Amino acid sequence: MAKDVVCQMDVNADQAEHKYDYKGETYYFCSAACRKNFESDPERYLSAAPEESVEEAAVEPSAETKGLQRVSLAIDGMTCTSCAQTIEKSLANVAGVKEARVNFATEKAMVLYEPQISRIKDFHEAIEKSGYHVRSKTEQIALGIQGMTCTSCAQTIEKALRKQAGVIETNVNFSTEEARITYNPAALDQKAIIATIEGTGYAVTEEGRRAEAEDLSIQRMEIAKWRMTVAWVFTIPIILLMIPEMLFGLMIPLYHWWLIGLAVVVLFWPGLKTMSGALTAVVHGSANMNVLIAMGTLSAFFTGFMHVLGLRVENYAGVAGMIMAFHLTGRYIEARAKGRASQAIRRLLELGAKTARIEINGEEKELPIEEVQVGDVMVVRPGEKIPTDGLVVRGESAVDESMATGESMPVKKKPGDAVIGATINQHGILRVKATKVGKDTFLAQVIKMVEEAQGSRVPIQEFADRITSYFVPAILGIAILTFAGWLVFPEFFHAIVVWCSRVIPWVQPEVGTLSLAIFAAVAVLVIACPCALGLATPTALMVGSGIGAEHGILIRSGEAIQLMRDVRTIVFDKTGTITKGKPEVTDIVEAEHWRAQEVLRIAGSLEASSEHPLAQAIFQRAQQEDLTLKEAEDFQAVPGRGIRGTVNGHKVLVGNRALMEENRINVAFFQETLKRLEEEAKTVMLLAQDGEIAGVIAVADTLKEDSKRAIEQLKQMGMEAVMISGDNERTARAIAQQVGIARVLANVLPEDKAKEIQRLQREVGLVAMVGDGINDAPALVQADVGIAIGTGTDIAIESSDITLVQGNLSAVVAAVKLSRATFRKIKQNLFWAFFYNLVAIPIAILGLLHPVIAEMAMAFSSINVVTNSLRLRKTRIHD
Numbered sequence: 001m002a003k004d005v006v007c008q009m010d011v012n013a014d015q016a017e018h019k020y021d022y023k024g025e026t027y028y029f030c031s032a033a034c035r036k037n038f039e040s041d042p043e044r045y046l047s048a049a050p051e052e053s054v055e056e057a058a059v060e061p062s063a064e065t066k067g068l069q070r071v072s073l074a075i076d077g078m079t080c081t082s083c084a085q086t087i088e089k090s091l092a093n094v095a096g097v098k099e100a101r102v103n104f105a106t107e108k109a110m111v112l113y114e115p116q117i118s119r120i121k122d123f124h125e126a127i128e129k130s131g132y133h134v135r136s137k138t139e140q141i142a143l144g145i146q147g148m149t150c151t152s153c154a155q156t157i158e159k160a161l162r163k164q165a166g167v168i169e170t171n172v173n174f175s176t177e178e179a180r181i182t183y184n185p186a187a188l189d190q191k192a193i194i195a196t197i198e199g200t201g202y203a204v205t206e207e208g209r210r211a212e213a214e215d216l217s218i219q220r221m222e223i224a225k226w227r228m229t230v231a232w233v234f235t236i237p238i239i240l241l242m243i244p245e246m247l248f249g250l251m252i253p254l255y256h257w258w259l260i261g262l263a264v265v266v267l268f269w270p271g272l273k274t275m276s277g278a279l280t281a282v283v284h285g286s287a288n289m290n291v292l293i294a295m296g297t298l299s300a301f302f303t304g305f306m307h308v309l310g311l312r313v314e315n316y317a318g319v320a321g322m323i324m325a326f327h328l329t330g331r332y333i334e335a336r337a338k339g340r341a342s343q344a345i346r347r348l349l350e351l352g353a354k355t356a357r358i359e360i361n362g363e364e365k366e367l368p369i370e371e372v373q374v375g376d377v378m379v380v381r382p383g384e385k386i387p388t389d390g391l392v393v394r395g396e397s398a399v400d401e402s403m404a405t406g407e408s409m410p411v412k413k414k415p416g417d418a419v420i421g422a423t424i425n426q427h428g429i430l431r432v433k434a435t436k437v438g439k440d441t442f443l444a445q446v447i448k449m450v451e452e453a454q455g456s457r458v459p460i461q462e463f464a465d466r467i468t469s470y471f472v473p474a475i476l477g478i479a480i481l482t483f484a485g486w487l488v489f490p491e492f493f494h495a496i497v498v499w500c501s502r503v504i505p506w507v508q509p510e511v512g513t514l515s516l517a518i519f520a521a522v523a524v525l526v527i528a529c530p531c532a533l534g535l536a537t538p539t540a541l542m543v544g545s546g547i548g549a550e551h552g553i554l555i556r557s558g559e560a561i562q563l564m565r566d567v568r569t570i571v572f573d574k575t576g577t578i579t580k581g582k583p584e585v586t587d588i589v590e591a592e593h594w595r596a597q598e599v600l601r602i603a604g605s606l607e608a609s610s611e612h613p614l615a616q617a618i619f620q621r622a623q624q625e626d627l628t629l630k631e632a633e634d635f636q637a638v639p640g641r642g643i644r645g646t647v648n649g650h651k652v653l654v655g656n657r658a659l660m661e662e663n664r665i666n667v668a669f670f671q672e673t674l675k676r677l678e679e680e681a682k683t684v685m686l687l688a689q690d691g692e693i694a695g696v697i698a699v700a701d702t703l704k705e706d707s708k709r710a711i712e713q714l715k716q717m718g719m720e721a722v723m724i725s726g727d728n729e730r731t732a733r734a735i736a737q738q739v740g741i742a743r744v745l746a747n748v749l750p751e752d753k754a755k756e757i758q759r760l761q762r763e764v765g766l767v768a769m770v771g772d773g774i775n776d777a778p779a780l781v782q783a784d785v786g787i788a789i790g791t792g793t794d795i796a797i798e799s800s801d802i803t804l805v806q807g808n809l810s811a812v813v814a815a816v817k818l819s820r821a822t823f824r825k826i827k828q829n830l831f832w833a834f835f836y837n838l839v840a841i842p843i844a845i846l847g848l849l850h851p852v853i854a855e856m857a858m859a860f861s862s863i864n865v866v867t868n869s870l871r872l873r874k875t876r877i878h879d
Helices: 032-040 042-046 081-092 120-129 151-162 190-198 210-248 255-268 272-283 289-308 317-341 343-351 442-455 461-488 490-500 513-527 531-550 558-566 574-578 596-607 613-624 657-662 668-679 707-716 729-739 750-764 777-782 810-845 851-874
Strands: 019-022 025-028 069-076 097-103 108-113 139-146 167-173 178-183 203-205 355-360 363-368 377-380 390-394 397-400 411-413 430-434 553-555 569-573 579-590 632-638 642-647 650-655 683-689 692-703 720-724 743-745 767-771 785-789 802-804
Touching: 069 120, 081 097, 081 108, 081 120, 108 120, 120 167, 139 190, 151 167, 151 178, 151 190, 151 531, 178 190, 190 203, 210 255, 210 317, 255 272, 255 289, 255 317, 272 289, 272 317, 289 317, 289 461, 289 513, 289 851, 317 513, 317 851, 442 531, 442 553, 461 490, 461 513, 461 531, 461 810, 490 513, 513 810, 513 851, 531 553, 531 558, 531 810, 531 851, 553 558, 553 810, 558 785, 558 810, 569 574, 569 750, 574 579, 574 720, 574 729, 574 767, 579 596, 579 613, 579 668, 596 613, 596 632, 596 642, 596 650, 596 683, 596 692, 613 683, 613 692, 650 657, 657 683, 668 683, 668 692, 692 729, 707 720, 707 729, 707 810, 720 729, 720 750, 729 743, 750 767, 750 777, 767 777, 777 785, 785 810, 802 810, 810 851
Parallel strands: 569 720, 569 767, 720 743, 767 785, 785 802
Antiparallel strands: 019 025, 069 108, 097 108, 139 178, 139 203, 167 178, 355 363, 355 377, 377 430, 390 430, 397 411, 553 802, 579 692, 632 642, 642 650, 650 683, 683 692
């Protein structure tokens, strides 16, 4: 039998550890894993038909496949049919999968599944966990949605979208009134997605119109204010009519008709949007908060007609008007609070420059920012905003970068330095060459990241979402059972009402069983509120991500916030993270009869001709000290040793011990110094002039100023710090010791860092990784929380869960504090939302809660969640 029946790799008999004898035949494998899979069930693997194409599978619907959907996924990383079998097993274990077939030859998987249970995202995750990669072109769109009144609306839209083949992931956010959909463009297009949303009864606004959306939000707030005002104009007379009747039994002529007439105006003028929203939901087969309010108010309203027609029912029409007025008041206050919670993006949008002054052929021309192109040279005067990201080509100044980094100290800029758009030039005139424009700029990326964070889902929210999806139907059922219960067991409920009427003034046992049943059912309908549950997580995320953006902490996803709370091990890359990432002169030790400045001047004069990073560090130090350097002659680099040349007529050597020994220079005077400096992981260079030792210069990648303090703070917060480095053990430990890190992973190549993170995860659980975001991208992705740290435009925002614009480790401490504070608010919000409903609904069932007070409490619960989230702004994340 051919050796490649089982494994398609070109293997040979030399790979003894990857072969297996079965029924007189020897089979060879590309890996031990493949061989192990074969051993588990040889007949199954031998019967696999690699040439069979998934695309040729029958697709005609049958009784068994009716209601199921089929999807084909392209897969990278398979090396043999054993790999295909591994993926098949993984896919078959996903809930809702009826059939999974993976074809190694075509590199495709065909999955037959129940769309109500499984999502395409689940298949992607299963394949990734198996160690393979789904090769698919996916796109993401963000659509504004109008007409949502509670989280049940968001749930309705999500369910409809998930039924569409090709939708990989969807997240509809009630707080931001936005849907983010990841989909396969080969399976459906944007028009189909919009049609699906509109099919549920909601309106859609196009992607990328954030400014217009902000204007629309303000407009809706004004409309909400108008509705509230009109409602109270007609509700106050209802209250003025009801108070004399309740206290003294005094009624004006046609009292009951007045209540009905005023209530009609409140319910069907300012309250018309609520009524129409309820009707739309019912027509589309869903239920939301509008349905609860509509049913509650209409039930109370029709008691007015029942009363005037002579039935023994109390007239609650006035109560219906009051419920609607309080409902509209709650909606307005909630809209204002949500506006405050989402003001982070509005502030970021306002930061951008509106125009730019471009230099064209020596003349200056002012253009709208949208017309600026890459390569244009912009003229920025003192006090003006830098229009877009670029490089300084002429001029020197100090730039206020606080909008990006949260750091108040201005940063000096000179030709060749990068600048960030929307930062403020403070002193001199700068000419800046545009390098990024439009959606590629740093500010645009920050806005995009904040939007993604605000629209993301925290794992803890999934529980709340599951409850919300059943909430409104459950409340409708409870209200019906409450009404029926009062009629079937009147004595039981009446006894409770009589006893409580002594202390609760609005409880009136004498009004009759039917009136009390309606009273209790209406209270149940209006007290229940899924909004508080739905607002608990998004509002905290909105505020938290906004605070982060203001302090240079860019949070990509809500999941990172929850994971950060549980992370107890944080891994730091050494170079550029704990250290500055560039060598600096740390020590200058002179020989007898020499001065340190003279040693530096001679070394700097010779090193000026070298491009080596260590040479440049000495040269730059000499420049910083304003030393007069001489031009070196006869310059020569000695590979692996150092350099030689003539400075001011003297023969000079700068290099290591080997260079000195080869030229018979006695270095005994510096033996102890050399030993000490080398133990501190510093690179030591000796200077000799005319055959005599003159001094020692030590160069090292120095610590960032706040590294030691930041790591100490993280330890106090219960986190273990680990350092990972490609340096040798001695050098790495020397740096780690300076900052107080006990655990060191040394001699780790860049490509192996991800493996080390994986090993740590198996050992300690959740791990966060802090790196420069460019060289450490694989490790950042492997970590449970990847934190990219850098400065300005140098950061690779895309590779991390959290991006820190500041290059200092104190920003890591601030990020941990912010994540923990945000998640604490989320938990508080969810607790109060659940507690409110658990306590209030039973009281309403017993008829002890006045419907108007119930509606006030319902509105308060949502407002309380939003205002509690706003308290996050008082959190101190920096010392």
